[in-house]
Amino acid sequence: MPKNKKPAGGRAAKNFEPRYAAKTSYQDRKRRPGESSAGKAGSKSPNHRGYRAEQAESAPKRRWSAQEKAGRDEARAIRSQDRARRDDRGRYEDRPRRDDRARYEDRPRRDDRPRQDERRYEDRARRDDRPRRDERPRYEDRPRRDDRGRYEDRPRRDDRPRQDERRYEDRARRDDRPRRDERPRYEDRPRRDDRGRYEDRARRDERPRRDDRPRRGDGPSRADWTAKPGATRAHDEHVDVVHERLQARAIQADEVSGTTFADLGLGQNIVRTLADMGAETPFPIQAATVGPILDGADVLARGRTGSGKTIAFGAPLVESILRAQAGKKREFGRAPRALILAPTRELALQIDRTIQPIARSVGLFTTQIYGGVPQARQVGALKKGVDIVIGTPGRIEDLHEQGKLDLSEIRVAVLDEADHMCELGFLEPVQRILRLTEDGSQKLLFSATLDREVAALVDEFLVEPAVYEVAGEDQDSGTIDHRVLVIDHRQKPDILTSLVDREGKTLVFARTRAYAEMLSEQFEDAGVPALALHGDLNQAKRTRNLEKLTSGKVRVLVATDVAARGIHVDDIDLVVQADAPDEYKTYLHRSGRTGRAGRAGTVVTLVTRQRRRRMAELLDRAEIDAPFEDAAVGDDVLEELSGRQVDPTAG
DNA sequence: AAAAAAC
Numbered sequence: 001m002p003k004n005k006k007p008a009g010g011r012a013a014k015n016f017e018p019r020y021a022a023k024t025s026y027q028d029r030k031r032r033p034g035e036s037s038a039g040k041a042g043s044k045s046p047n048h049r050g051y052r053a054e055q056a057e058s059a060p061k062r063r064w065s066a067q068e069k070a071g072r073d074e075a076r077a078i079r080s081q082d083r084a085r086r087d088d089r090g091r092y093e094d095r096p097r098r099d100d101r102a103r104y105e106d107r108p109r110r111d112d113r114p115r116q117d118e119r120r121y122e123d124r125a126r127r128d129d130r131p132r133r134d135e136r137p138r139y140e141d142r143p144r145r146d147d148r149g150r151y152e153d154r155p156r157r158d159d160r161p162r163q164d165e166r167r168y169e170d171r172a173r174r175d176d177r178p179r180r181d182e183r184p185r186y187e188d189r190p191r192r193d194d195r196g197r198y199e200d201r202a203r204r205d206e207r208p209r210r211d212d213r214p215r216r217g218d219g220p221s222r223a224d225w226t227a228k229p230g231a232t233r234a235h236d237e238h239v240d241v242v243h244e245r246l247q248a249r250a251i252q253a254d255e256v257s258g259t260t261f262a263d264l265g266l267g268q269n270i271v272r273t274l275a276d277m278g279a280e281t282p283f284p285i286q287a288a289t290v291g292p293i294l295d296g297a298d299v300l301a302r303g304r305t306g307s308g309k310t311i312a313f314g315a316p317l318v319e320s321i322l323r324a325q326a327g328k329k330r331e332f333g334r335a336p337r338a339l340i341l342a343p344t345r346e347l348a349l350q351i352d353r354t355i356q357p358i359a360r361s362v363g364l365f366t367t368q369i370y371g372g373v374p375q376a377r378q379v380g381a382l383k384k385g386v387d388i389v390i391g392t393p394g395r396i397e398d399l400h401e402q403g404k405l406d407l408s409e410i411r412v413a414v415l416d417e418a419d420h421m422c423e424l425g426f427l428e429p430v431q432r433i434l435r436l437t438e439d440g441s442q443k444l445l446f447s448a449t450l451d452r453e454v455a456a457l458v459d460e461f462l463v464e465p466a467v468y469e470v471a472g473e474d475q476d477s478g479t480i481d482h483r484v485l486v487i488d489h490r491q492k493p494d495i496l497t498s499l500v501d502r503e504g505k506t507l508v509f510a511r512t513r514a515y516a517e518m519l520s521e522q523f524e525d526a527g528v529p530a531l532a533l534h535g536d537l538n539q540a541k542r543t544r545n546l547e548k549l550t551s552g553k554v555r556v557l558v559a560t561d562v563a564a565r566g567i568h569v570d571d572i573d574l575v576v577q578a579d580a581p582d583e584y585k586t587y588l589h590r591s592g593r594t595g596r597a598g599r600a601g602t603v604v605t606l607v608t609r610q611r612r613r614r615m616a617e618l619l620d621r622a623e624i625d626a627p628f629e630d631a632a633v634g635d636d637v638l639e640e641l642s643g644r645q646v647d648p649t650a651g
Numbered sequence: 652a653a654a655a656a657a658c
Contacts, residue, residue: 343655371657394656401657425655512653535655561654582652 240583242621243419243451248302248467249288256287264290266319273361274315277354283308284470289444290316298443298462300418302450302469304478305592306568309446313340313414314355317444320412321387322362330363334385335406339437340414341430343421345370345392345539346546347566351416352390359388369405371395372539379404393421393429400436410437417565418445419453419585427456434461448592449585480595481602482626483641484615489608494633496578497526499604500556502642504573505549508558509590511579519578520558530556533563564589568596574641577605580614584621591624604641 261271261282274280282290285303292299293316303309321337340355342348348370356366367381369391378395382405389396389405399405413434415421421430434443434457443462445454450467458465487495500506500523510516513534523530531545531554542562549557550569557563558578564586572594581587587605594601605626607615612628619626631637 345656375658392656394658396657398657420655423655429656564654 240618240621241453242584243453245451246300246302246454246467248300248469250469250471251284251288252471253284256282256284259287261286261290261315264316265294266290266315267322267362269361270315270319270358273358274311277311277357279308279311283312285309285468286312286315288468288470289313292466292468293317293442293444294319296320296442298465300445300450300454300458300462300465300467301447302467303446303448304470305448305589306596306598307448307470308597309416309448310351310354311358313416313444313446314351315358317388317412317414318355318358318362318364320442321364324411325364325387330385332385333383334387335409336382336386336389337409338388338412338414339396339407339410339433340388340390340416341396341421341433342390342392342416343426343565344562344567345372346533346542346562347416348391349543350566350568355388355390364388366390369396369399371398372542375399375404393426393433396433397429400433407433407436408438410441412442412444413437414444414446415457416446418447418457419449419451420447420565422453422456430457431460449588478595479598479600480591481600482591482605482619482624483602484605484607484619484626484628485631485637486609486612486628487606487631491633492578492606493522495606495631495638496576497523497528498633498638499574499576499642500530501526501528502555502574502644504555504643505552505569505571506556506574506576507549507563507569507572507593508556508576508578509564509581510558510560513560515579516558516560520556523556523558528556529554530558533557533559535560535562561586561590563593567593569593570596571599572596573599573601574643575601575603577603580605580607580611581618584618587618587622587624602641 259282261274261279262268264282264287266274279286283303285301285307289299289301289312293313299313301309301312303312317338317340324337340348340351342351348368352366352368359366364387365381365385366388367378367386367390369378369382369389371392371394375395375398379399382389382399389410396405396407400407415430420426434441440463443457443465445457445462445465447454450469485495496508496519500508508516508519508530510519513536516532516534517536520530520532531548533542533545537545545554545557546563546567546569548554549572561581566589575591575594577587577590581590591601591603594603603626605615616628629637
């Protein structure tokens with residue numbers, strides 16, 4: 001394949017230069033240890049091979065000590081290893097041809113120059129011809145570090161706002177920047193007043209309070225949880241902060257039934273590709289958001305897990321970019337026009353798998369930009385030019401800082417799992433990235449759990465955003481059967497093994513990487529093939545293990561919350577939470593790995609007696625009804641949940 | 652507190 005040859009040739013060509021440069025290090029070999037490190041303060045400990053007594057610094061030239069010889073031999077050994085390694089790089093064929101070199105006869109005669117190993121120190125340029133060692137500025141006399149521009153004296157950082165401290169208020173005023181009017185105005189759309197506008201959302205106090213609704217048990221009220229956002233309990237326990245829900249314009253499912261993707265404004269090629277992917281007619285969330293996105297509005301959308309959010313933003317995004325590019329040539333090395341940010345690499349990869357075919361159907365290119373894999377391919381794609389970048393914040397910032405990713409022409413930016421992207425650790429990189437996009441770029445925020453947590457981004461980046469959701473589509477109305485097993489802690493391993501020993505695909509969630517790893521090994525040992533998915537694995541393994549679950553080569557995957565959000569595997573029919581989640585949102589996302597696109601699924605959460613109440617509170621916040629039942633090893637409930645036949649004669 | 656996210 002010429003494709004393979006090209007990079008190889010390129011590498012060889014590149015190596016050509018450094019090999020000549022390598023001569024320098026060959027010359028280095030003539031140096032003796034004493035000189036090469038002249039002036040440097042040797043090791044202070046007498047037993048160290050680099051040890052040089054203080055007075056050696058100024059002492060007259062003398063013979064090599066045994067110690068120095070040993071040091072020299074060792075240095076030689078290291079250098080010859082280096083040489084061997086060098087040889088591994090440049091291929092023999094690529095090295096300078098023999099004919100290019102001076103012919104043997106023409107080279108200095110053997111006798112004219114000492115052989116490498118015979119060359120003696122004395123044969124080198126005479127001391128007198130060179131600056132004498134003692135005449136050279138001594139290390140001590142060289143400009144002191146302190147004499148150079150001191151860090152403190154350099155232009156103060158404080159003179160300009162630090163990147164992460166730069167506040168929205170300090171930025172160019174909106175009015176000073178290109179007007180948003182260049183985009184199709186959202187106002188021109190019909191039914192504008194029907195929208196739940198962000199600004200108009202019902203104020204907290206005006207809405208029915210959550211505690212007015214039927215509650216399970218007597219846990220702290222929602223008001224208690226939200227009264228002081230971020231407040232901590234007496235001990236260092238994590239607090240499941242419940243953010244105010246955004247009021248949305250609820251799309252009635254029947255309101256959009258009968259609508260087609262074409263009706264929504266998508267072009268023929270895209271519609272056909274969607275159909276090929278199995279999306280014949282739009283899901284409600286898609287019917288709700290495609291129009292506004294095509295109109296250029298900033299959109300917040302909440303759609304139940306597995307409700308088709310990726311297409312809801314992906315298809316109109318491709319259509320928008322296509323329209324904006326209309327009539328323009330596809331330039332080599334063009335800057336990307338759309339950016340999709342995701343919280344995990346797996347999710348970024350998966351989004352690309354959905355969007356790439358849609359984009360390609362109209363001649364647009366996508367690329368994944370995420371960490372854990374070599375940059376070269378990603379940079380190569382960017383050099384050729386892509387239209388849509390899909391990735392995770394770290395690598396995107398990295399490539400931007402390296403000048404390899406130009407974000408200045410991004411006109412549509414999407415945050416998938418937007419509320420998660422607003423959490424500690426994600427928010428700031430996301431803000432920095434969004435600030436790099438084109439002024440007035442369209443922002444789309446999607447999540448199954450979209451709440452006021454995204455306020456930090458909404459207030460800075462979104463203009464008159466509308467919130468959409470599908471009426472009656474909260475998590476509890478879905479196709480998922482929620483169960484809580486109250487167990488004895490000591491039986492947990494056996495109960496887990498019993499649950500996962502089944503036919504269907506099972507996703508097990510563990511709180512830590514170590515426990516996820518441990519559980520997968522435990523299942524293996526018990527004869528249930530299982531793999532792990534967590535951040536301690538290299539990306540190749542992560543990708544492979546998830547793929548093995550998708551393809552069915554393994555039916556049990558034990559994961560940390562890296563797999564909690566967005567990951568779509570068609571037919572996971574059981575989710576087991578080996579550790580109960582800390583946050584109601586985590587519960588919703590984890591459980592959303594099953595019951596995708598209307599399928600049935602079961603979520604089993606294991607809790608100990610002590611955690612019972614906390615779990616009840618969490619489920620209350622998640623607005624999920626789940627029966628609690630005691631379970632022990634061998635109980636029928638384990639058989640039932642795992643889908644194994646319960647023996648009717650067993651009583 | 653853990654997990655994720657860059658080399």
